[in-house]
Structure formats: structure tokens, C-alpha cells
Amino acid sequence: MTVDGRAVARLRRLRRSMTLLYAATSAVCLITLAFIAATIDGRSRADSVDAQVAGHAEALSRAVWMDQGILHLDPLSEDELAGASAVTAVLQRPGGGQVQVRWVRSAGAALPSAAGLDLLWTSTVREQDTFLTTMAGRDGRRTRWAAAPVWDADDIGAVVLTAADLAPEKKSHETLVRWLVVGCTGLVLASAAAGHLLSGRSMRPALQELGRQEQFLAEAAHELRAPLATVRLMMEDGRASPARAPAAMAEAVRLVDHMGRLVSGLLTRARIQTGTGQLVLTPLRLDQLVEQAVEELPHIAGQVVVHTTPTIVRGDPDLLAQAVRNLVENALRHGATQSTLPVEVDVASGTVTVRDHGPGIAPAERERIFDSRVTCGREGNGLGLGLGLGLGLAIVRWVAELHGGTADATTAPGGGALVRLSLPEHQPGPSHHHVSSSRHDPLDRLPT
Template sequence: MNHSAADRLRRLRWTLTALFTAMNAIGLVVLTWFVISEDGKRGIEQTDAELHRITSSVSRLVGFDEAIQFNLVNADVLNAGCPQFAILPGGAPTFQPHLSDRQCVPMDIGVLNGLAAEAVGSGNLVAGYQEGTGGEPVRVRAEPLISRDGTYIGAVVAVADARPEQQRHAELVLVVIGGCAVLIGGLGAASHLLSGRSIRPAAAALQQQEVLLAETAHDLRTPVAALRALAETALDNPTQRADLLPRTVQLAARMGSIIDDLLARARLAAGVEQLTIQPVWLDQLVVGVVEDTRTDGAQVTVTAAPTKVDADPVLVQRAIGNLLDNAMRYGRQPGSDAIVHITVAGGTVTVADHGPGIDAEAAADAFDRFSSTGGSSGLGLSIVRWVAQAHNGTLAVYNADEGGAIFELRLPLSTS
């Protein structure tokens, strides 16, 4: 299935958006995983460090004379604080177990003694997660006790409630994941804007091409039809060829002029060429356009006061011609010739006709590229508006109280 160039540009924009968003999302997901992983490790390390402080301190307080003594342990503030601890034989020569005074989290003494037995048996510290008697997660650390003769006689087991740390870590996970999702969404929107900007030159060039083709077809349709009619008439009536050939040459010249003007506009819009701005006597230019235009029965009058503007004379001439042509074609009542009056003063050209006027609801769209009102050519008027905008001027349209449409083309006055 074939797709238009505009469709391909739209798909390209979405492809660029998806690619940019996916690349950033991968980076953010990796960063999120790293932050969460490192925070989890840091939480465990902090808990283990606190437990190590308890086990190492208690180990130094245990006395080793003829029997194990806990006098210093009982007198130390650690005995009444959290984390809690226990001094257990763990399968070594039996002594009476010692539990700290404060129970911060309920633990089965059998579980603690098992950890002590593992530490005594291996001669290494044992650390990990266990469950309290209520199923709550706890972090434990069992450090073996060594007597003066180097034998393992028991272990100090410290226990810390892991719930506060796990809750803090879970909250961090939610914040980081939520922030990651928001960033991915924001990056997706930003990438869509950036991709739109990246293809904007191509879209503008495509639009200019479409406009050029449409306006060329519009402006050449009537001359081509007239040229064909003249040629067919000359073929059918050889005696009229002498009269028809000059008109044919004029039409061909007009077609060439139309093509040159449209190409000039396309090159100007593309930035290949610049406007030829120079001081122009607007009143003389308008009078010249009217004198060079065939009225075909239309009554055209001009009231002009000397006014000089800074403009490109070729483009302004074409804009005036389009306004005049539009007024003569559609500014008439049924069964009567068009009546057009042009006023030039203060950098403004006003073209008024006695036609049916412009529908108020469609007035805002009168200058759109492909719109028309009352049979008028939206393309022809769009060229006039483009000329006005290219000169930092304005083009306005409204209906006269007594009937008919009024077009006002305003150009900047000359400073020289």
C-alpha cells in the first residue's frame, strides 16, 4: 500500500519519538535498578554495622575467670537498649545463657541458639535474615566467643528488627520508580517535540511543494483553457488566425509570467532568494495594473493619492492584480457588469466591489489556501495574503454597509 509523503513524515516522527524514548527509558531503568540495588545493600550494611557494634562490644565485656561472668555486661547500657542480644553456649561447654534486659523484637531462643551453634561450629560469624516469633523479619549476627586458651566457648547473637529498614527501602523504591515513570513520560513528550522540530524543514518543504503545485494548477487552468479555445477557433476558422495569433501570444506570455511568479514565491519561501525591497510609488503601480488589465465590461475606477511604500514591486503588482481580478469576477450582481472602485492612500490599497459580499461565517477562512467564498478563488487571495505577510503588512476583508466586499491591503510606508 502506497502512502503519501506526509504520512511517511508522520510515521518518521513517531519512529524517532519511540526510538529516543526507548533509549532514554533503558538508561533510566538501569539507573533505577542501580539506585535501588545500592540502597538495599547500604541498608543491610548499616544494620550489620550496628549489630557488629553490639556483638564486638559485648564480647569484650564477657569475663573469663574460672567461669564466664556477665557482671560488666549487666552494668553496660547496651544491656537495656536495642538491638537486643543473647550470649549462648551454642553446643560448647554449657553455661547459663544470658539475654539482654530489653526485648526489642520477640525471638525463639531455640533459633538464636542454633545460630550460636553454627558460629561456634564454624568459628566464623554468621549473619542473615530470620523470622521473629510473630513472623516479622529480623536481621541477626552471631559472633563466636573465644576464651583465653583459644577455644570457642559460645557466641554473642545480636538481633535487629528489619521492618523499619525494609519499609524505608520500599518507600524509596516507590519514589524512584514513580520518578522514573514521570521522567520517561516527560522525555517521551520532549522527544516528540524534538522529532517534530527535526522533521519540520522537510515538512515545510513538502508543504511548499504542495502549495506550489496547487497554485500553479489554479493559475494556469483558465489561461490554458483560453489558449486551447483560441487554438481550436484558429483551426476551424483560418480567416481569423491573424486576429487570434496575437491573443494566443499574449496568453502564452501570461502563463509564463504566472509560472515565473509562482516559482519566485516558492524560492522566496524556501529562503533561496530574498525580497527585492525598494521604494515604490504605490499609486502609480496600482494605476499601471488597472491600465494593463482587461476589464471585459467591468467598470473600474481608481482614486489615488501619492504614497510611497517599501516593497517588492513585482510581488505587489501581482497581489493588486489578484484583488482586481477577484473583484471583477465575483463583485457583481446577477445580470449586470462588475463595478469596482480602488482607493490608494497612506500605504493602503482598498478594493471595493458591488457584489454579494462575503459570508460572515466564512470571512475568517477567506484567505485560506484552499477555501473560496461565493465562487471566489481562495488560492488567488492566499497569494495576496502571503505578499502582505512577506512585507510585514496586513490584508483585511469585510462587507460594506451598502453591500459588496471590501479588501484592504496595507503595506509599510517608505522611510526614504
């Protein structure tokens, strides 16, 4: 089965576009979620640090006190919170002069510069409450500072400083961001792969429909080419010889009717394959159907011999007639042209057997000849396969399987090819008096 290359290329471009769109949509959603997660994590860590450092400062500011302007720092030496911060210090500004450090304990960080200490004092006095800010110490490390006031009556007599090192939290946040980036990248790639797979699966029905369309067109050309050529010859013969015109016209009308049945069969098959139609099986006389199908083949006088035994099967008359014609035409094309003996058609017990006297079929090729992707071309003493479409026998097998039967090929005794179409034989019950044949619309009575 072949498919139009341009249509396939368009479908492939559409598949790539769908994959890119799926991946881009996933990427936008994941990046947005990652940004939200990183922002929330950053704010959460900042709030946690602020709560910790402010809580330490406020607790220590309540541990010290002032009495008539005298600052009592003794409790700080015994308070564990004083060593829980990166830096703990107490500031005073006697007489409104320069800010002085009255007590300090460091766990690795350094106090800010004099200007920074002055800023912490001034801001605390202005806010009249705990003040939070971020600034670098004398060692250059960025630190989160909390300044809590120590009251002397109605005035702020001192300020307790506590600090938290931001480096561990920053490192932990950066690690989370890296994992988010890696995770999002992996998920985007996974979503792109999933999108490519899903788009491929969604394209598969379209490709199958294109394939069926191409096969239908090829089968239509295969089935109609010979009748159309014969009609043309008949019309030219009638035009060249007025005496033969009536016979030529009658033959042309017969061939047109034949092509009408071919078209009906092709349309029936196309509808069944696409699911828009259903196969209707009716009891029919297979022997009479075969006789009529062979009679409709043009220019076969003396080339085909038919032997029949009455047999009834359930099937579609048009499709079965198409299969029989393909069997006989295949035998004529590959056997009768290389032998003076006629093609033999035998019908019995639901089986149509067609034998030619050509070169036969190589054992390795007896299944491949039913493949629609190969062309049968007999060479030497066997069957060789070439490129193209071998639709005749592919149609035979399809019709056989559709009717619950089989189609197979073998080498006939004494040489030549033997191809069989086997269908389940229908056994009519007591109430079955009529069966369909290919004749009379196509109805016929079985002899009683």
C-alpha cells in the same frame, strides 16, 4: 491551508514513534538508576547492620573473661550493650559436648535451634574471629547473628552472641523501593508527555512547510488555469481557421509571456515564504503597473475601466502585478457577470481601488474573504462562504502586508463591492530621477 493527508499521517506516526522512543529511553535510564539505588541501599543497610551487631558482640566479648576455665559473666549484667541487641547470649561447650547457653537476654527475638547454636559455635572456632550469619530463631523471625570468641589462654572458651532484627530494615528498604517505582513511573510518564510535546514542536515546521507547499501548488493552479485555457482556445481557433492563425499565435505568445511572469511571481513568493529568498523593493510607477496588468488579462474588452493618477511606491513588480490581476479577476468573476456596468479600477496615492457592481459584501464577511481557507461565493444580496480555497484575495492581502500596506473590502456607494490595496507612497528625493514601472523591463522615467 490544507495539507496532504498521507504526509500528515506519516508525520503523526513519526511523532508517535519519537514519543515512544523518548519514553522508552527515559524508562531504561530511570529503571537502571532505580536498580542501582535500590542495590546500594540494600548493601548499605546490610553493612550497617553487620557493623552494629559485630561491634556489640566484640565489645561484650571483651567485657567477660575466663580464668583457669572459669567464665566470669558478672559484667554483662551491668553493661548497657547487653540490652541493646535483639538477643544477647553466651555459649559454652564443656568437654566438647553439646553447646550450652550460659547467659541470655532477649529484647523480643528468640535464640536459634540447637543445630543453629552448634553452627554458630563451630563456625566461630573455625574462623578464630567474629562470625556473621543470618538464620531464623525459634520464633521463625530472620535475624542477623554475630558470634565473637572469648579466649581462655590460646583456646576459645566461650562465644558471645548478639543479634539484630532484620524486619525494620527490610521494611524500610521495601518502602524505598516502592517510592523508586512510583517515582520512576511518574518520571517516565512526564518524559513521555515532554517527548510528545517536543516532537510536536519539532514537527510543526515540517507541517508548515507542507502547508506552504500545498498553498503554492493551489496558487499556481489558480493563477495558471485561466491563461492555459485561453492558450488552448487560441491554438484551436488558429488550427480551425488558417486566416486567424497569425493573430492566434501572437496572442498565444503574449499569454505565454504572461504565464512566465506569473511563474516568476509564484516562485518569488515561495522563496520569500520559505526564507530562501529576500524581497527586493524598488521604486516603481504603480499606475503604469496596474495599466499593464489589466491589459494582460484576456477577453476583458469593455469590462474594465482604468483611471490612474501617477503615483510611486516601493515594491516588487511581479508580486504587485499578481495582486492587481487577482483584484480585477475577483471583481470580474463576482461582479461583472451580474451587471452590465464595467469594473472600475482607480489608482491614486499608492492605492488601487477596484469596484464591481455585483451583490456586494456582507459586513460579517469583509475580513473572511481574505482567508485562504474559504471560497468566496456571492449569493442573494451578500457574500456567502463555502468550502475550498479562496486564494485570489488571500494573495492580495499577503502582498499588501509584505509591502507594509493593507488590503480591505467594503460595500461601494450605490451597491457592489469595493476592494482596496493600499501601499505606502514613495516620496523620491532630489537624486531620484528614475523609477521602475511594469514596462520596458520594467523601467520608465517620471516626467520632470
